[in-house]
Amino acid sequence: MAVSTTSAPITYATRVDKVGARYQFTRALRIAVVVLYATISLIPVFWMVTAAFKSRPDVVAIPPKVFFTPTIEGFISLLTKRVLLPPGMMEEYKQRTDLNFAERIMAERGQRITGPSQYGQRLLNSVIVASASTVLSVLLGVLAAYAFSRFNVPGKGDLLFFILSTRMLPPVVVTIPIFLMYQQLRLYDTHLGLILLYTVFNLSFAVWLLKGFIDEIPREYEEAALVDGYSRLQAFRKVVLPQAITGIAATFVFCLIFAWNEYAFALMLTSERARTAPPSIPTVLGTGGIEWSAIAAGTLGFLVPVIIVTFALRDYLLRGVTFGALRK
Amino acid sequence: MATVELSHITKKFGSVTALNDVSFTVKDGEFFVLLGQTGAGKTTTLRVIAGLEKQDAGEVLFDGVPVNDVTPAERDTAFVFQYYSLYPTMSVYDNLAFPLRAPGRNLSEAEIKQRVHEAAERVRITHLLQRSTRNLSGGEMQRVALGRALVRRPKIFLMDEPLSNLDAKLREALRIELNRLQREAHSTTLFVTHDQIEAMTLADRVGVLREGVLVQVGTPREIYDFPATTFVAKLVGVPRINLYNAARADGMIRVPDSTIQLPAPMHVGLPESFTLGFRPEDVQITPDGDLSGQITLLEPLGVETIVHIRSGRQSLLSTVSGIADFSIGSEVRYRIVRERLHFFDRKTGRRLSLN
Ligand SMILES: Nc1ncnc2c1ncn2[C@@H]1O[C@H](COP(=O)(O)OP(=O)(O)OP(=O)(O)O)[C@@H](O)[C@H]1O
Ligand SMILES: [Mg+2]
Numbered sequence: 255m256a257v258s259t260t261s262a263p264i265t266y267a268t269r270v271d272k273v274g275a276r277y278q279f280t281r282a283l284r285i286a287v288v289v290l291y292a293t294i295s296l297i298p299v300f301w302m303v304t305a306a307f308k309s310r311p312d313v314v315a316i317p318p319k320v321f322f323t324p325t326i327e328g329f330i331s332l333l334t335k336r337v338l339l340p341p342g343m344m345e346e347y348k349q350r351t352d353l354n355f356a357e358r359i360m361a362e363r364g365q366r367i368t369g370p371s372q373y374g375q376r377l378l379n380s381v382i383v384a385s386a387s388t389v390l391s392v393l394l395g396v397l398a399a400y401a402f403s404r405f406n407v408p409g410k411g412d413l414l415f416f417i418l419s420t421r422m423l424p425p426v427v428v429t430i431p432i433f434l435m436y437q438q439l440r441l442y443d444t445h446l447g448l449i450l451l452y453t454v455f456n457l458s459f460a461v462w463l464l465k466g467f468i469d470e471i472p473r474e475y476e477e478a479a480l481v482d483g484y485s486r487l488q489a490f491r492k493v494v495l496p497q498a499i500t501g502i503a504a505t506f507v508f509c510l511i512f513a514w515n516e517y518a519f520a521l522m523l524t525s526e527r528a529r530t531a532p533p534s535i536p537t538v539l540g541t542g543g544i545e546w547s548a549i550a551a552g553t554l555g556f557l558v559p560v561i562i563v564t565f566a567l568r569d570y571l572l573r574g575v576t577f578g579a580l581r582k
Numbered sequence: 583m584a585t586v587e588l589s590h591i592t593k594k595f596g597s598v599t600a601l602n603d604v605s606f607t608v609k610d611g612e613f614f615v616l617l618g619q620t621g622a623g624k625t626t627t628l629r630v631i632a633g634l635e636k637q638d639a640g641e642v643l644f645d646g647v648p649v650n651d652v653t654p655a656e657r658d659t660a661f662v663f664q665y666y667s668l669y670p671t672m673s674v675y676d677n678l679a680f681p682l683r684a685p686g687r688n689l690s691e692a693e694i695k696q697r698v699h700e701a702a703e704r705v706r707i708t709h710l711l712q713r714s715t716r717n718l719s720g721g722e723m724q725r726v727a728l729g730r731a732l733v734r735r736p737k738i739f740l741m742d743e744p745l746s747n748l749d750a751k752l753r754e755a756l757r758i759e760l761n762r763l764q765r766e767a768h769s770t771t772l773f774v775t776h777d778q779i780e781a782m783t784l785a786d787r788v789g790v791l792r793e794g795v796l797v798q799v800g801t802p803r804e805i806y807d808f809p810a811t812t813f814v815a816k817l818v819g820v821p822r823i824n825l826y827n828a829a830r831a832d833g834m835i836r837v838p839d840s841t842i843q844l845p846a847p848m849h850v851g852l853p854e855s856f857t858l859g860f861r862p863e864d865v866q867i868t869p870d871g872d873l874s875g876q877i878t879l880l881e882p883l884g885v886e887t888i889v890h891i892r893s894g895r896q897s898l899l900s901t902v903s904g905i906a907d908f909s910i911g912s913e914v915r916y917r918i919v920r921e922r923l924h925f926f927d928r929k930t931g932r933r934l935s936l937n
Binding site: 496 | 667670
């Protein structure tokens with residue numbers, strides 16, 4: 255007896271106000287503007303991607319080469335440590351048969367690979383620090399935002415302002431005190447140190463953003479769950495969280511991007527063990543001169559993880575970044 | 583099933599007194615309707631009973647036991663909310679199953695499935711079970727909400743205007759279904775509405791709430807025939823009751839600025855000036871009526887016609903059954919049924935009990 259009445263979605267193309275010449279024109283105009291903007295903002299990215307695949311002479315060629323023979327020299331320089339071969343040993347080295355693919359390429363440039371670089375380790379540090387601090391910020395943020403949204407927290411207004419005020423001064427101002435403090439606390443050059451710091455910075459943002467999202471979820475839903483036999487925490491998990499998912503995803507991406515890109519603190523507070531990618535990429539100095547293609551390759555590798563996450567969450571983001579103004 | 587008693591409940595929100603010393607009892611298996619206009623405190627009453635709101639004073643008792651410190655989950659009520667009744671991220675089936683999956687109930691999925699289907703059948707939504715709740719129609723949503731309340735056997739059903747967001751036809755259909763469900767299940771139900779028709783048709787007993795004060799509790803008949811105040815008299819009955827400032831002199835009741843006059847009842851206790859009320863159906867248009875007036879407006883509703891009659895500078899309503907063939911402007915004679923007059927205190931609006 256399954257009588258299913260599926261309601262057909264509205265086809266907006268047939269809406270009367272969307273077929274007129276005027277509408278068509280403004281639409282074309284809007285698209286043109288967007289395309290132009292996208293092109294302009296993609297030029298640096300394009301530059302970087304091409305530079306990463308250019309050989310050493312190509313990358314500094316003037317005028318810049320748009321067509322060139324791609325090479326992975328840059329990536330190899332990024333991932334390895336090398337020494338310059340003395341001219342006498344060059345021929346002999348090139349004759350060796352036990353050279354692998356990468357070694358052969360570098361030999362052409364008169365370099366011998368001595369071992370892996372630290373780039374991999376630093377990228378891994380970035381992943382650890384950024385993901386841990388982001389998860390922590392969102393987790394604590396969503397709990398705090400829920401409490402601020404639903405309960406009569408004493409001094410709520412003041413607390414919320416206080417949380418916001420941590421964002422009011424430029425972070426650089428506090429780098430010196432934090433540096434000294436971290437040395438005392440033995441947090442200098444540790445993952446934990448950076449994770450805590452980024453969490454503190456992101457938390458205020460996460461609380462405010464998530465509070466906005468949670469405020470919009472009517473409390474009747476949780477109350478229904480309470481009456482249905484669930485505890486407050488269970489109601490929160492089963493009823494509130496699924497509805498806040500857009501907000502959580504948006505907050506997650508924002509926090510992740512901040513932690514991932516952070517440069518100043520990472521430079522000040524780490525040296526060897528916990529150094530993340532941003533402060534290390536510009537220091538990829540080659541043997542004799544700046545290795546532009548290695549730097550470009552490093553930046554490219556650095557971009558990929560954020561792009562993947564943002565892309566995976568894009569459906570949520572579209573609604574998330576409009577702060578709930580755009581509904582389904 | 584259980585009895586639910588409210589004893590001297592007071593609830594304030596800041597300076598607003600939402601409930602002021604409210605006491606009443608919903609008996610076991612009774613369909614109790616709280617009737618009141620917007621802001622009267624109906625929702626607040628339900629929330630206090632469900633444990634979602636803590637009263638400032640007074641007690642809620644389930645089966646005679648105070649439940650003041652019992653959590654909403656342990657109170658075991660089923661709440662149909664005024665708005666937002668369904669979990670938007672779940673399918674209809676999961677919405678119905680949600681209360682059964684609550685921790686502590688420990689039901690197997692097979693058992694849950696069976697009970698969900700049972701409930702779905704009772705509110706006739708079996709064909710919707712696999713749908714998402716997003717694009718259900720208003721009527722379907724309210725059925726699902728009712729189903730979710732029915733799926734377990736709670737101590738009491740709390741329903742907050744479950745029919746108010748529906749169009750008239752659907753409201754009528756669901757009202758009849760609710761009536762049927764209640765009769766089948768004999769569940770203790772507290773139903774809240776601002777619609778006097780729902781109250782009159784569904785209730786075993788009605789409580790009338792006004793600005794946080796419970797004005798009257800009684801069967802629909804008691805409420806209609808013996809309204810405790812002019813407020814209640816005006817609240818129930820369509821078309822509304824005729825009310826006038828009236829005076830008693832020389833054994834007659836007179837309504838100023840009109841030709842309406844009636845012999846005063848033989849009782850003692852009727853003051854010289856008071857508020858007189860009589861319902862439209864008690865104004866009978868007949869050729870041998872002792873009063874006369876001029877017809878100013880006719881509202882033919884089909885089942886009955888509402889006749890507006892002018893008498894001096896006052897006007898009164900009468901109903902005749904079917905579509906009446908009077909013409910506007912013509913004179914009519916009518917009579918007012920003496921036994922069914924209502925007398926209220928001019929100042930307080932309270933019913934005057936004459937004996
Ligand atoms: N959480 C609250 N904070 C402040 N005032 C409230 C709150 N809840 C209710 N009130 C006030 O209490 C009074 C009663 O509200 P309630 O919601 O119980 O009315 P109601 O009878 O359900 O009205 P309606 O028919 O509009 O739903 C109203 O004046 C309302 O503004
Ligand atoms: Mg209400």
